[in-house]
Amino acid sequence: xxxxxxxxxxxxxxxIDEAGPGFARGSIEIGDLHRNGxxxxxxxxxFTLADTCMGAALYSSLEPGEICATIEIKIGYxxxxxxxxxxxxxxxxxxxxxxxxxxxxxxxGDMLVSKSSGTFAIFRRKTDAGQWTKPAVSD
Numbered sequence: 001x002x003x004x005x006x007x008x009x010x011x012x013x014x015x016i017d018e019a020g021p022g023f024a025r026g027s028i029e030i031g032d033l034h035r036n037g038x039x040x041x042x043x044x045x046x047f048t049l050a051d052t053c054m055g056a057a058l059y060s061s062l063e064p065g066e067i068c069a070t071i072e073i074k075i076g077y078x079x080x081x082x083x084x085x086x087x088x089x090x091x092x093x094x095x096x097x098x099x100x101x102x103x104x105x106x107x108x109g110d111m112l113v114s115k116s117s118g119t120f121a122i123f124r125r126k127t128d129a130g131q132w133t134k135p136a137v138s139d
Contacts, residue, residue, distance in 0.1 A: 024056035053090035
C-alpha cells in the first residue's frame with residue numbers, strides 16, 4: 001500500500017526526500033505559486049519547509065504512540081530566493097521526554113538562504129474518555 005502525502009505538504013509541492021531517527025531532508029521547487037508580489041519566494045514557503053522537515057526529523061525518532069507538534073520556531077532569512085530547488089536539512093539537537101530542540105538549514109544550490117531553530121512538544125493523543133491512543137495515520 002502506498003503511503004499518501006499529507007494534504008498541505010502536497011498542496012505546496014514539498015516533499016520529504018529522506019527521514020531517519022533524528023534527521024530529515026526535504027525539498028521544494030520554487031514556482032509562481034510560491035512567489036510574493038515582488039517575485040521573491042514568500043518567507044512562509046521557507047518557514048513551512050523548515051517546520052515540516054524538523055517535524056519529520058523528530059517524528060522518525062519518537063516511540064510508538066507518540067506524536068509531536070511545533071511549540072515555536074525562530075527563522076533567519078539570509079538571501080532572497082527567486083527560483084531553484086530549496087533543500088532543507090533538519091536535525092534533532094536534544095530530545096527529552098516532552099520537549100525537543102531542533103535545527104534546520106535551507107540551501108538553494110550551494111547558497112545558505114535560511115537557518116531555523118525550533119522547539120517541539122512530544123506527547124500522546126488522548127481520546128474523549130481521557131485515555132491515550134495511537135495517532136491516526138495521516139491521509
